[in-house]
Amino acid sequence: MDVRAVADLSPDERRAVFERDAGIDDIEGDVAEIVERVRTEGDVALREFAEEFDDTTVGSLDVTDATDRAYDEIDEGLRDAIEDAAGNIREFHERQVPDDWREDFDGRELGRRYRPIDRVGAYVPGGAAAYPSSALMTVIPAKVAGVETVAVATPPADELNPATLAALHVAGADEVYQVGGAQAVAALAYGTESVSRVQKVVGPGNRWVTAAKAAVRNDCAIDFLAGPSEVCVLADETADPEFVAADLIAQAEHDANASAVAVTADEELAKRVARAVESGIEGERAETIREALESDASGVFLARSMPEAVLFCEEYAAEHLSIQADDDEALLDRIDSAGSAFLGPYSPVAAGDYAAGPNHVLPTGGGARITGGLSVETFLRSTTVQRLSADSLDDIGDTVETLARAEGLDAHAESVAVRLREREPGEDDERLRE
Numbered sequence: 001m002d003v004r005a006v007a008d009l010s011p012d013e014r015r016a017v018f019e020r021d022a023g024i025d026d027i028e029g030d031v032a033e034i035v036e037r038v039r040t041e042g043d044v045a046l047r048e049f050a051e052e053f054d055d056t057t058v059g060s061l062d063v064t065d066a067t068d069r070a071y072d073e074i075d076e077g078l079r080d081a082i083e084d085a086a087g088n089i090r091e092f093h094e095r096q097v098p099d100d101w102r103e104d105f106d107g108r109e110l111g112r113r114y115r116p117i118d119r120v121g122a123y124v125p126g127g128a129a130a131y132p133s134s135a136l137m138t139v140i141p142a143k144v145a146g147v148e149t150v151a152v153a154t155p156p157a158d159e160l161n162p163a164t165l166a167a168l169h170v171a172g173a174d175e176v177y178q179v180g181g182a183q184a185v186a187a188l189a190y191g192t193e194s195v196s197r198v199q200k201v202v203g204p205g206n207r208w209v210t211a212a213k214a215a216v217r218n219d220c221a222i223d224f225l226a227g228p229s230e231v232c233v234l235a236d237e238t239a240d241p242e243f244v245a246a247d248l249i250a251q252a253e254h255d256a257n258a259s260a261v262a263v264t265a266d267e268e269l270a271k272r273v274a275r276a277v278e279s280g281i282e283g284e285r286a287e288t289i290r291e292a293l294e295s296d297a298s299g300v301f302l303a304r305s306m307p308e309a310v311l312f313c314e315e316y317a318a319e320h321l322s323i324q325a326d327d328d329e330a331l332l333d334r335i336d337s338a339g340s341a342f343l344g345p346y347s348p349v350a351a352g353d354y355a356a357g358p359n360h361v362l363p364t365g366g367g368a369r370i371t372g373g374l375s376v377e378t379f380l381r382s383t384t385v386q387r388l389s390a391d392s393l394d395d396i397g398d399t400v401e402t403l404a405r406a407e408g409l410d411a412h413a414e415s416v417a418v419r420l421r422e423r424e425p426g427e428d429d430e431r432l433r434e
């Protein structure tokens with residue numbers, strides 16, 4: 001792996017890193033066709049795509065019943081790990097539940113009220129790897145928010161992954177369908193004979209899943225684009241190059257379209273990280289890792305100073321930002337855009353991927369510039385509430401009428417004026433309310 005100087009990057013090289021698209025743009029047309037076929041042909045299309053893309057002949061699309069059995073049958077150690085991670089994830093997300101509130105603002109009683117969305121669809125990936133962790137990360141926050149029905153789609157297989165099924169049982173999924181990729185997103189968004197449509201589709205996935213979420217977003221709400229994994233490690237001379245390399249390799253093993261970057265102002269560290277990456281690539285996923293790390297969107301970058309490295313991170317807007325440096329809090333303070341930040345040498349991204357508690361479904365492709373990751377709020381809608389007393393309406397009456405007339409909306413002004421005209425001098429608020 002080469003070390004590239006940030007200052008020497010050409011405009012094209014900068015685009016490849018900072019405007020990375022994980023191969024999604026290339027498949028927009030194909031995904032539009034898949035989505036349209038699911039929309040018009042329903043289950044027939046789902047079955048054909050399962051044959052074509054997953055090499056699976058699907059019997060029943062609905063596999064909800066398999067989850068309880070899987071939970072009973074999986075290895076006890078695995079069951080404990082799922083329960084342990086689920087407990088931490090639930091605890092963290094319970095902290096996010098907002099309270100309804102009402103307050104008095106000079107006679108205007110104002111507030112905010114929260115209600116869960118009724119029916120949500122969660123995509124749980126399962127192509128190149130199995131993702132029981134994503135089952136927990138999508139379904140648990142929805143259930144904590146109070147969503148009544150969480151329908152899950154996960155790729156079909158002759159034998160579905162038992163850990164994923166067991167995790168769905170633990171998380172409390174209500175419906176589970178074996179359908180993967182773009183066709184799964186389309187099925188949840190538009191409905192088919194077997195899959196009832198949902199109000200919002202959430203969850204992570206490869207470029208096919210992510211492109212489909214982008215394609216349906218005008219017809220069905222989505223969380224955000226949570227595509228092939230990414231990590232940006234900001235390191236100084238105190239960092240352990242083996243730790244930095246391990247974090248890059250870990251995210252790269254998800255997908256050949258994943259991206260992983262490290263940036264530092266210390267040339268010696270940069271070289272040592274690059275060497276540690278080279279020697280650390282091994283195992284069954286070596287080819288995937290190599291492809292991801294050799295892409296123009298990945299690499300070890302040498303900045304001229306830590307401020308330049310910080311700017312690099314801000315511009316990158318990573319799904320995962322790892323800071324392995326002496327003054328990590330001060331550095332984090334200067335970076336606004338990141339899905340999840342991991343501070344210090346003992347906070348590997350993988351801890352957050354599985355069990356620390358925060359959500360691992362996070363925006364990729366620079367989405368962190370405008371949004372955070374999946375949370376309880378993703379599954380809530382809010383209503384503002386306003387009750388004005390006669391006196392408080394009187395207080396703002398002139399302001400409302402003046403602005404309404406400035407907009408040429410006289411009926412708006414009149415709807416206020418009629419109330420204030422009919423108000424008897426000295427009439428109290430209680431009477432007006434009756």
Ligand SMILES: NC(=O)c1ccc[n+]([C@@H]2O[C@H](COP(=O)([O-])OP(=O)(O)OC[C@H]3O[C@@H](n4cnc5c(N)ncnc54)[C@H](O)[C@@H]3O)[C@@H](O)[C@H]2O)c1
Nearest residue numbers: 125126127128180181204205206226228229254255361362
């Ligand atoms: N950003 C996040 O929050 C986050 C979290 C977890 C995982 N991820 C990402 O999720 C992804 C999981 O990917 P995966 O592939 O293992 O599982 P997946 O379930 O996302 O994708 C598998 C599906 O892709 C479809 N597909 C594959 N090749 C296709 C082709 N040539 N044409 C049409 N459809 C095709 C198939 O339908 C298959 O069922 C990884 O990219 C990982 O990095 C992201």
Ligand SMILES: N[C@H](CO)Cc1c[nH]c[nH+]1
Nearest residue numbers: 131133134229230353360
């Ligand atoms: N790193 C992924 C998010 O990009 C989440 C994950 C699940 N399993 C392992 N990792």
Ligand SMILES: [Zn+2]
Nearest residue numbers: 229250251353
């Ligand atoms: Zn991961």
